[in-house]
Amino acid sequence: MMATGELVDELPDELPREEVEAAKARAATLLLAFRHGNQVAFDTELDRLLAEHAEREVATLLVWIAAEAVRKAYAPEVADRVLRGLARRAPHDTAQVPVDEEAAGAALLLEAVAVGDVDRVRTLVAGTPDTTYLLGGLVQAVAMMLPLLPEGEAEEVAAELRRRHAGRLPTPRGTY
Template sequence: MVVTEELADELPAEAVEEAKARAATLLLAFRHGNQLAYDHALDRLFAEHAEREVTTLLVWIAAEAVRKAYSPEVGDRVLRGLARRAPADTSRVAIDEETADAARLLEAVGAGEVGVVRALVAETADTTFLLGGLLQAVAMMLPLLPEGEAGEVVAELRRRHCGPVPEIPEARGEA
């Protein structure tokens, strides 16, 4: 039987779970190149003074990933290589606007080519620009829809994602 002793500065279990969630949000934003979400998550951490606990969790996550992917001696070489190549300024998420091909994505979605859509998303380092381009395309198409169609599309999306929306009876004013 292993006996563990809680240290004075150690986080309680529920705080660890909260910090893991914050770390995951930060990692997802960084992984997908979403600079706005990354900056927002970072600002929240700084406002809460939670930098140390989240940094610890990020290091733990990275250590686990290295441990599972590499043997110990290879893992150390990988980490040393990463340390040598670290950029001078790490305050920004790397983005690559050139690889975001929203036109190809829109064509693939229109043609129902699920495999092509998945491949495009997977090969795009920065999905923020890809989805931003898709959003721009949709905005450009909205004026071309017949009157009332956009409202029906929005209502269908709400039904799919929010469940049934109760109808609001029209106010009947009697003069």
């Protein structure tokens, strides 16, 4: 038995520590893209991993990450039941990132804000499983509204934002 802190020799077929850390980072990138429904980022990272033939390393790390998450979230006597449930519900087509675009109601959110319904706003935001699409919808709505503002209003809003975030936003060229 080894003492705590004692170094372990690397096995011949084992990944060096630096490569393990790099693989963990790549697995995390893949998981973040999947979690946020970013199909482009997911496909890009997956294509890169497949081109480098890192399938086994990344699959191992993804399983390790999942096992750690289950271990931390569930009591040992519940963990296997949770995993069995996940296995039964696994999608047939696993190539797509699951995104619930229907739950991302930017129009509903805008309407709730317009009438000042704070509770509805909170409920909509809290009930959206992936806020990426909700925020994307809001950005699109703002972009659609900008041409409707009276002349000078957009600049005034931008100036107010710059004042609020002084020193954190770059100054546009030609404005000093």
